[in-house]
Amino acid sequence: MTWTDRYLAAVLRSIPASKRADVERELRSSITDAIDERVGAGEDPTSAERAVLEGLGDPAKLAAGYTGRPTYLISPELLPLWWRYLTRVLFVAVPLAAVVIGGLEFIGSGAQSWAIGAAINVAIQTTFWLTAFFVFLDWAAPARQARAEIVAAAGKWTLERLPKVSDGRITVGETAGEIVTVLITIGILVFAATLTTTTESGEAVPLLAPGFKTVWLPILVVTIAIRGIDHARAYLAGRWTRWLAVYHALVHTAFGLLLVTLALSGWIVNPAFGEAIGLPGLADGHGPVMLTLAVGTILATGWEVVRIFLRVRRRDDAAPRLDASTQSV
Amino acid sequence: MPDDELLGTHRQELRRGTVVVACLLALREPGYGYGLLKTLESAGIASDGNTVYPLLRRLEERGLLESEWNTDDSRPRKFYRTTKAGKELATQLLADVSDLTKSLRSLNGRS
Numbered sequence: 001m002t003w004t005d006r007y008l009a010a011v012l013r014s015i016p017a018s019k020r021a022d023v024e025r026e027l028r029s030s031i032t033d034a035i036d037e038r039v040g041a042g043e044d045p046t047s048a049e050r051a052v053l054e055g056l057g058d059p060a061k062l063a064a065g066y067t068g069r070p071t072y073l074i075s076p077e078l079l080p081l082w083w084r085y086l087t088r089v090l091f092v093a094v095p096l097a098a099v100v101i102g103g104l105e106f107i108g109s110g111a112q113s114w115a116i117g118a119a120i121n122v123a124i125q126t127t128f129w130l131t132a133f134f135v136f137l138d139w140a141a142p143a144r145q146a147r148a149e150i151v152a153a154a155g156k157w158t159l160e161r162l163p164k165v166s167d168g169r170i171t172v173g174e175t176a177g178e179i180v181t182v183l184i185t186i187g188i189l190v191f192a193a194t195l196t197t198t199t200e201s202g203e204a205v206p207l208l209a210p211g212f213k214t215v216w217l218p219i220l221v222v223t224i225a226i227r228g229i230d231h232a233r234a235y236l237a238g239r240w241t242r243w244l245a246v247y248h249a250l251v252h253t254a255f256g257l258l259l260v261t262l263a264l265s266g267w268i269v270n271p272a273f274g275e276a277i278g279l280p281g282l283a284d285g286h287g288p289v290m291l292t293l294a295v296g297t298i299l300a301t302g303w304e305v306v307r308i309f310l311r312v313r314r315r316d317d318a319a320p321r322l323d324a325s326t327q328s329v
Numbered sequence: 330m331p332d333d334e335l336l337g338t339h340r341q342e343l344r345r346g347t348v349v350v351a352c353l354l355a356l357r358e359p360g361y362g363y364g365l366l367k368t369l370e371s372a373g374i375a376s377d378g379n380t381v382y383p384l385l386r387r388l389e390e391r392g393l394l395e396s397e398w399n400t401d402d403s404r405p406r407k408f409y410r411t412t413k414a415g416k417e418l419a420t421q422l423l424a425d426v427s428d429l430t431k432s433l434r435s436l437n438g439r440s
Binding site for chain 1: 379
């Protein structure tokens with residue numbers, strides 16, 4: 001078995017069987033021609049063979065040239081489509097999985113929260129299968145028709161696909177939405193403070209721990225109210241200024257840290273309440289409910305801070321451009 | 330002078346399309362793989378076997394070349410010849426290449 005034989009075998013491996021014999025015969029004669037010429041010029045046959053084969057390069061690339069098959073996993077034509085579907089599906093599937101699994105655990109009152117694990121698992125599975133589907137579309141001959149139709153249907157790029165550019169100006173609707181959210185949150189907290197259940201002996205047991213209700217609850221309500229005021233100030237100023245954003249981020253982070261600490265310490269819910277309704281793990285700082293609350297708070301706080309700073313930056317980016325365009329008109 | 334790597338990349342891009350024209354023009358006289366490589370080389374068109382050999386097959390599949398095995402010699406060789414459609418395409422592309430050269434020259438002269 002010569003180097004040439006091994007090289008040809010490597011090339012032919014990924015070439016359709018029907019063409020294999022012909023490609024081999026032709027490529028072998030081309031290789032032999034090239035070696036013969038080098039040998040005719042006085043080169044040693046062994047080094048001539050090596051030089052010719054190495055000159056032809058990686059057999060996988062050569063084979064890709066013959067079959068017209070791409071050397072990438074997903075073709076550039078399908079890549080944007082793959083990305084669009086992947087982000088959309090993940091955006092829905094991952095939080096859904098976390099909420100569903102978390103909810104089931106809450107009902108079953110499991111000792112440990114698997115909601116985050118489930119969300120990560122769903123993210124990995126979704127990414128794998130969606131990618132596998134696109135690779136199949138690209139590579140499988142029977143899928144060629146489907147691929148053409150999908151590309152034709154989704155691939156046509158129109159102006160409407162351009163992302164929206166915001167000048168950072170805050171609308172009335174947006175501000176109203178924020179303030180309503182703040183009021184609802186305060187409402188829920190106040191409502192929770194009034195919730196009680198009765199034990200078998202007829203004693204009323206409040207949902208919230210007594211210390212939480214008297215000390216921490218008012219502090220939380222105040223920080224939430226400050227959040228609403230920040231949004232109102234931003235609206236009046238027309239935009240989020242850098243300082244307002246920093247101040248807002250600090251208040252928000254303080255609120256988040258406080259809530260997370262309280263949740264993980266098990267200081268929010270009255271332990272007697274959990275026992276009375278048959279969910280002894282409810283108040284536990286390491287129980288599923290408090291862990292979910294803590295993680296949810298971290299995510300929500302992080303998102304709020306990032307969101308506001310993105311607005312500030314977008315405004316900074318947009319401002320000079322808009323000024324320039326008004327001057328030139 | 331731009332560095333060699335940059336020059337190499339851009340040269341390769343510039344030449345990519347011209348190899349097709351060169352093959353179609355050269356194969357108006359029947360030729361085989363390695364022989365064609367030599368013809369292109371002596372005409373000053375640098376190209377590699379790993380580009381040209383697969384290209385010949387693809388051009389044949391599109392009906393721009395036709396092929397025939399010649400077993401008269403001691404070594405059987407596959408000879409390719411440009412078809413009528415291939416010749417027409419080559420003529421058109423050749424005209425495009427000279428138009429492009431002309432346009433680039435006039436751009437160059439303007440500055």
